Each structure stands twice: as structure tokens, then as C-alpha cells.
Amino acid sequence: MKKEKKPNESLHHITFSLNGKRVSCSIKASTLLLDLIRDTFELKGTKPGCYEGECGACTVLINDAPVNSCLFLAVNANGKNITTIEGLLQHDGSLHPVQESLVASGAVQCGFCSSGMAMTIKALTHQHESVPHLTGAIKKALPSREEIKKYLEGNLCRCTGYVKIIDAAEKLFALDIEKNEKGI
Amino acid sequence: MEFNIVNPKTKSELLRAIRKETTFRFGAGCTDLLMELKKKPVENLVVINLSFVVDSRFTGLKKLAKSFWLGAMTTAHTMVMNEQIKNDFNVLYESAHNLASTQIRQVATMGGNLCTASPSGDIACALMALDASCHLLNDAGVNSVVNIHDFFLGVRKTILKKNEVLYGLTIPTNKKQTKTVYSKFIKIGTRRSMECSVVSLAYHIQVNEEGVIIGAGIAIGASAPTVRSALSASGFLIGKNIHLITEKEKEELACKIVSYAEPITDLRATAWYRKEVLLNISKSIFE
Ligand SMILES: Cc1cc2nc3c(=O)[nH]c(=O)nc-3n(C[C@H](O)[C@H](O)[C@H](O)COP(=O)(O)OP(=O)(O)OC[C@H]3O[C@@H](n4cnc5c(N)ncnc54)[C@H](O)[C@@H]3O)c2cc1C
Ligand code: FES
Ligand code: FES
Numbered sequence: 001m002k003k004e005k006k007p008n009e010s011l012h013h014i015t016f017s018l019n020g021k022r023v024s025c026s027i028k029a030s031t032l033l034l035d036l037i038r039d040t041f042e043l044k045g046t047k048p049g050c051y052e053g054e055c056g057a058c059t060v061l062i063n064d065a066p067v068n069s070c071l072f073l074a075v076n077a078n079g080k081n082i083t084t085i086e087g088l089l090q091h092d093g094s095l096h097p098v099q100e101s102l103v104a105s106g107a108v109q110c111g112f113c114s115s116g117m118a119m120t121i122k123a124l125t126h127q128h129e130s131v132p133h134l135t136g137a138i139k140k141a142l143p144s145r146e147e148i149k150k151y152l153e154g155n156l157c158r159c160t161g162y163v164k165i166i167d168a169a170e171k172l173f174a175l176d177i178e179k180n181e182k183g184i
Numbered sequence: 185m186e187f188n189i190v191n192p193k194t195k196s197e198l199l200r201a202i203r204k205e206t207t208f209r210f211g212a213g214c215t216d217l218l219m220e221l222k223k224k225p226v227e228n229l230v231v232i233n234l235s236f237v238v239d240s241r242f243t244g245l246k247k248l249a250k251s252f253w254l255g256a257m258t259t260a261h262t263m264v265m266n267e268q269i270k271n272d273f274n275v276l277y278e279s280a281h282n283l284a285s286t287q288i289r290q291v292a293t294m295g296g297n298l299c300t301a302s303p304s305g306d307i308a309c310a311l312m313a314l315d316a317s318c319h320l321l322n323d324a325g326v327n328s329v330v331n332i333h334d335f336f337l338g339v340r341k342t343i344l345k346k347n348e349v350l351y352g353l354t355i356p357t358n359k360k361q362t363k364t365v366y367s368k369f370i371k372i373g374t375r376r377s378m379e380c381s382v383v384s385l386a387y388h389i390q391v392n393e394e395g396v397i398i399g400a401g402i403a404i405g406a407s408a409p410t411v412r413s414a415l416s417a418s419g420f421l422i423g424k425n426i427h428l429i430t431e432k433e434k435e436e437l438a439c440k441i442v443s444y445a446e447p448i449t450d451l452r453a454t455a456w457y458r459k460e461v462l463l464n465i466s467k468s469i470f471e
Contacts, residue, residue, distance in 0.1 A: 071218055071291075
């Protein structure tokens with residue numbers, strides 16, 4: 001009798017929040033978060049670049065922290081809040097301020113890196129939001145140009161030369177200072 | 185890449201999984217593991233996923249009476265954010281801060297950095313300069329402690345037995361008489377970010393009020409099959425006054441450090457280059 005080969009991978013059931021919506025699915029143990037997002041949930045804004053953690057095109061936020069979804073097991077998304085570029089869409093259908101700033105600074109050329117860049121910059125805004133909004137303390141807590149560069153070190157761009165991307169992030173934070181100073 | 189996964193949620197479930205599985209690997213942040221399995225898949229592999237184990241000793245940081253506890257699952261990001269690490273063990277802060285990228289630091293763990301036993305493991309190199317002690321746990325729940333100097337056996341080889349997991353480690357607190365600490369991680373790569381070290385040097389030197397060196401740990405990375413401690417260089421410094429160190433002594437110190445290097449030539453750099461760089465950065469310790 002022919003011996004039937006047992007499938008090596010059993011399925012795992014996971015539940016998590018995807019862009020604010022509770023979702024569930026059954027996945028193989030080795031499924032990468034990047035493939036789950038793109039293939040199962042058909043959200044194609046998260047880009048597959050190198051699949052090696054080098055380029056950052058696949059960056060998503062997990063509980064507000066930026067992570068390479070190509071090196072993250074989907075199983076570990078269980079119970080977490082995942083935000084992809086699609087999750088930045090505002091209620092009225094407009095772009096998120098991070099995206100607006102990238103566009104306004106001319107920081108998008110071919111666009112392949114842009115969703116990853118936007119997610120990493122978004123993560124940096126979370127860090128500064130978590131600082132108590134005390135006058136005087138705010139400016140200090142805002143990232144310097146050097147800090148922005150350091151934060152974006154895991155995002156590669158083949159087109160822009162980075163200057164405009166860093167400008168975009170800087171302008172975004174400068175806007176925040178203005179708002180805070182005016183008490184908006 | 186195919187494997188199965190088990191997700192223990194407690195320490196006892198973890199130990200049970202180690203006892204039960206035969207062909208298994210631990211998965212922490214999985215940044216090394218996934219890259220390795222993609223290149224070299226293992227048949228019938230089970231990944232024992234450490235990410236869901238709830239145990240503050242395994243995942244957390246804690247100040248103890250004479251040491252600082254670092255759980256194996258502490259991420260590079262957590263280390264960067266910790267005030268005490270930044271203040272007392274700058275070499276560790278710098279190694280974590282310059283590891284890979286923002287995204288990888290969120291998930292890459294101290295345990296993974298040590299257990300992967302890469303010759304260029306940055307956190308491992310810093311922890312060696314800090315003379316850390318590794319706390320192991322076996323499948324019977326028995327703890328044992330081994331000094332980090334005895335932890336690495338070769339490229340990708342550690343002292344860990346198959347039924348053992350690294351649970352955490354302790355870093356000795358700086359000495360009471362310490363007034364100033366020279367604590368630094370120097371990483372030379374071909375670019376500033378996202379780069380495995382071509383050569384690295386970690387040092388943690390404690391100096392008392394008079395300027396006398398009362399504690400010294402020096403380690404090198406990417407220069408030998410494992411990260412290595414330059415013990416004779418550390419010994420050479422003890423008792424010397426930093427204000428009186430001569431150029432000749434600095435030179436001698438650098439030569440002692442380089443004597444521990446057995447670099448190879450690979451696509452990143454030649455062995456000659458690695459030694460030259462190590463010599464030059466070693467001379468800069470008190471600058
Ligand atoms: C793009 C990129 C850049 C990188 N840059 C750097 C760098 O600059 N510097 C650097 O040092 N490293 C770098 N690395 C390597 C890697 O990210 C680090 O070594 C990281 O600390 C590994 O941690 P992890 O939690 O992801 O380990 P994992 O991949 O989960 O595990 C690594 C190994 O350790 C074992 N293991 C994990 N935890 C335990 C435990 N508690 N007990 C026993 N065994 C265990 C696993 O079974 C596996 O064999 C880089 C990797 C990538 C992909
Ligand atoms: S695709 Fe994930 S980092 Fe390049
Ligand atoms: S805009 Fe083309 S890669 Fe960045």
C-alpha cells in the first residue's frame with residue numbers, strides 16, 4: 001500500500017486587528033505577515049522588495065511599532081494591532097498628513113518605497129505623541145534631522161536620494177510644533 | 185521553507201515542548217532563523233516559538249542587588265529605551281542602537297543575538313566586554329550559569345545543549361568606587377546602517393576618583409570565529425592611571441587587543457584590512 005505523505009504543516013487559527021478591523025484566518029506556520037497581508041487580505045500597498053529585512057518596503061506597524069513584515073511570522077500577529085498603508089486613509093477618504101507631506105515635498109518618484117517610508121515616519125510620530133505635551137518639552141522631544149535619518153535607516157529608496165523624504169518628515173514635525181504652539 | 189510551530193505560553197509549557205519535540209529550533213525575533221531556514225530548509229522541523237511565553241524573567245529587565253538582569257527576550261529596542269542601560273552600560277546601549285535598522289531592532293532579541301553565535305554579533309560583543317553571566321534553563325527546569333567568555337564554541341556554535349534554552353543574563357553592576365566609565369561600542373562597516381560589522385570593538389573601562397582603572401572589559405567582533413574577549417589587554421589596564429598612560433602603552437594595549445584577532449578574508453573585507461582597522465580603533469580608546 002502506498003504510504004500517504006503527511007502534510008508537514010498544520011493550520012493555525014489567528015485573530016488580530018487589521019487597520020482597526022478584527023479579522024481571523026487559518027494559516028500555515030511558516031506564512032509571513034507580508035504574504036498574509038498581500039495574498040489573503042489583498043492589501044497590495046505593502047510592497048515586497050528584498051524579503052531579507054534590508055529594504056523596508058514591507059514595513060507595517062505592529063502595535064504602532066515599525067516592523068519588516070517579510071521577516072515576521074504571521075502566527076505572531078495573533079492578538080496584535082496591525083496597520084498597513086491602507087490604514088492611513090482618513091475617514092473622509094483623504095491622505096494622511098504623513099502622505100500629504102511626502103507628496104508636497106516631492107518625495108515620491110517611482111513610489112515603490114513610499115508606503116514603507118510612510119509607515120516608518122508614522123511610527124516616529126507615535127513616539128513623539130507619547131511624550132507629554134508640555135510646553136517647552138515638546139520641541140525637545142521632536143526628532144532632529146539626524147534622528148529622522150537614523151530612524152529611516154531601514155528604508156531604502158532607489159530614486160529620490162533621500163533628501164526630499166527627510167524634508168517631508170521634518171516638515172511634518174515642524175507643522176506639529178506650530179500646531180502645539182498655537183494650542184491647536 | 186516549511187515547518188510546524190508550537191506556541192508555549194508559560195515556562196512549563198515551554199519545558200514540555202522541549203521534552204516532546206525532536207527536530208526543533210527556538211524562534212525568538214526570528215530575524216536570523218527565517219533567513220537561515222529560507223536558505224537551508226530543515227525537514228519535519230518544529231519551531232518552538234518563544235514569543236508568547238509570559239514570564240517577566242524571560243522577557244524583562246530588572247535591577248538586582250549586585251547586577252542587572254536582562255531577559256533573553258529583551259529586544260534591541262527595549263535596550264535602547266532603557267535609562268539604566270544608557271547610563272551605566274553605554275557599550276550595550278550603543279551596540280543595540282546600531283544593530284541593523286529601526287524595524288529589526290523592534291523584534292531582534294538579546295537571546296537571538298547570543299544564541300545565533302555569529303562572529304559579528306554586536307550585542308554579544310558588548311555583553312562580553314561587560315563580563316555578563318548567561319543563565320540557562322534545561323528541560324527539567326534546572327538552572328545553570330555560565331560566564332559569557334565560555335558561551336561561544338565556534339561559528340554558530342554555543343555551549344547550549346539541545347535541551348537548554350538561554351533564559352537571561354546578568355551584568356555586574358559598576359563598582360562602587362567607579363567615578364567615570366569609558367564605555368563604547370565601535371562598529372566599522374562598509375556603510376553606516378544595516379551593516380554587519382567588518383570589525384567591532386567593545387570596551388567598558390571603570391575608573392576611580394584618582395583616575396586609576398579598577399575594572400576593564402574589552403571584546404572584539406568580526407575578527408575571529410567567535411566574538412572574543414581580549415583578557416590580557418583588560419589585565420594590562422588594571423591599576424594604571426588614565427591620566428598617565430603613555431603613547432607607548434596605548435600602542436602596547438592595541439597590540440594586545442589585535443593579538444586576539446584571527447580574521448578571515450570575505451566579501452566584506454580582507455583579513456589584513458580587518459587587523460589594521462582593529463589596531464587603529466584600539467589606539468583610540470582613551471581619545
Ligand atoms: C537585515 C539584517 C541586518 C542585521 N544586522 C545585524 C547587526 O547589525 N548586528 C547584529 O549583531 N546582528 C544583525 N542581524 C542579525 C540578527 O538580527 C540579530 O542577531 C538578532 O539579535 C537575532 O535575534 P532574533 O530574536 O531575531 O533571533 P532568532 O532569529 O529568533 O534566533 C537566532 C538563533 O538563536 C536561537 N535562539 C533564539 N533565542 C534563544 C534562546 N532564548 N535560547 C536558545 N536559543 C535561542 C534560535 O533558535 C536561532 O538559532 C541582522 C539581521 C538582518 C536580517
Ligand atoms: S521586503 Fe521586507 S525589508 Fe525588503
Ligand atoms: S521613490 Fe522609487 S524607490 Fe523610492
